[in-house]
Amino acid sequence: MRYVLRKLGFYAVAAWMAVTVNFFLPRLIPGDPVQLMLTRMAQSGPVESGQEEALASMLGLGHGNIAVQYWDYLGSVVHLDFGLSVTYFPSPVTDVLSDALPWTLVLVGAATLISFVLGLTLGTLAGWRRGSWLDSLVPSTTFLAAVPYFWLALLLLYLFGQVWGVLPLGGGYDETLDMGFNGDFLSSAVEHAVLPAATIVLSSVGGWMLGMRNMMVSTLAEDYVTAAEAKGLRPRTVMVGYAARNAVLPSVAGFAISLGFIVSGSLVMEIVFSYPGMGFTLLQAVENTDYPLMQAVFLVITFAVLAANFLVDLVYGFVDPRTRQAR
Known part of the structure; x- marks a missing residue:
């Protein structure tokens, strides 16, 4: 319990720092971001009365001293009130995020999980059977990892x-289809997700495989693995229960970071395939100087990374009890 509380305190402080940095970002922008957004909004239609005050409050640029503005900003974050999006005016930022986030979570999340599991499995077998045909595949998989995302995406797009x-x-x-949980829409969504998911898997599976393979080779030389083999345990038990369980720890930490950044989407992939996820939404916000949407996206990404790392810290503490010991 002390381990969990200590981790909670650390991540709570990190979340507060992220919110504070997000509060000061508009103040570092030259000029008046509120007037800039109002000008862009006016091009799409009449600006509602009181919109200037709402945008100023959301950006932490409202009336009063810095402490009052900061308190108002914290209140808006707690109530998930990020104002209106300039890019998709007059849609609220929360509506824009709620439309884009499920696409990214399903596609990038599933593709990341598949590449992680596939890479660890192949890396475990390659490290266990050094010199086999599977071990000889490592250079080709790392070559795919070195290929730029956009080039691989364009190649798949051209071929398929x-x-x-x-x-x-x-x-x-x-x-032409209506969105909903029906067979036609779901089959169409899966069909459109095949190439983007394949791009992510092919680009990232090599890194997981290489890292796991090298850790397996290093772990197999440890005394406890030699002792397990000397006891006459089955090879599968030694490979999974002794070698792979300890070799996977660095990969779990790396997976935590990848898991957190799932919500940010794969920017290049979503641009190439015009996929309606968080990465494409962030690009639209940057191109249209949509500060409310950019701030909200940054906060969502930050909180997702912190939450993912917190959960993996808990799992890490369960897998390796030594990490729970306070120094």
């Missing part, structure tokens, strides 16, 4: 979308 014409060229679903 234009040459063979078996998969759609972009988008998240067939826009």
Whole structure:
């Protein structure tokens, strides 16, 4: 319990620091960001009365001294009130995020999990059977990891979308269909997600495989693995229960960071495939100087990374009890 409380305190402080940095970001921008946003909003339609005060409050640039503005900003964050989006005016920022977040969580989350599990499995087998044909695949997988995201995405798009014409060229679903939990829409969404997911898996599985393979080779030389083999334990028990369990610890820590950044989406992938996720939404916010949307996206990404690292810290403490010992 003390371990959990200590971790909670650390991440609570980190979350407060992230919110504070987000509060000061608009103050570092040259000029008046509120007037800039109002000018852009006016191009899309009439600006509602009181919108200037609402934007100023959301950005922490409201009336009163710095302490009052900071307190108002904390209140808006607690109530998830991020104002209106300039890019998608007059839609609230929360509505924009709620539309984009599920696409990214399902696609990038599933692809990251698949690449992680597949990479660890292949890396475990390659490290256990050094010199085998599977071990010889490591250089080719690392080559895929070195290939730029956009190049691999464009290659898959050209082959499967234009040459063979078996998969759609972009988008998240067939826009002629109504969104909902029905067979036609779900099958269309899966079909549109195949190429983006394949891009993520092919680009990242090599890194997980190489890291796990090297850790397996190092772990197999440890005395406790030699002792387990000397006891006559089954090879599978030694590989999974002794070698892989300890070799996987560094990969778990790396997976925590990847898991947290799932909500940010894969920016390059979503641009190439015009996929309606968080990465594409962030790009639109930057291009349109949409400060409310940018601030909200940054906070969501930060909190997701902190939450993912906290959960993995708990798992790490369970897998390796030594990490729970206070120094």
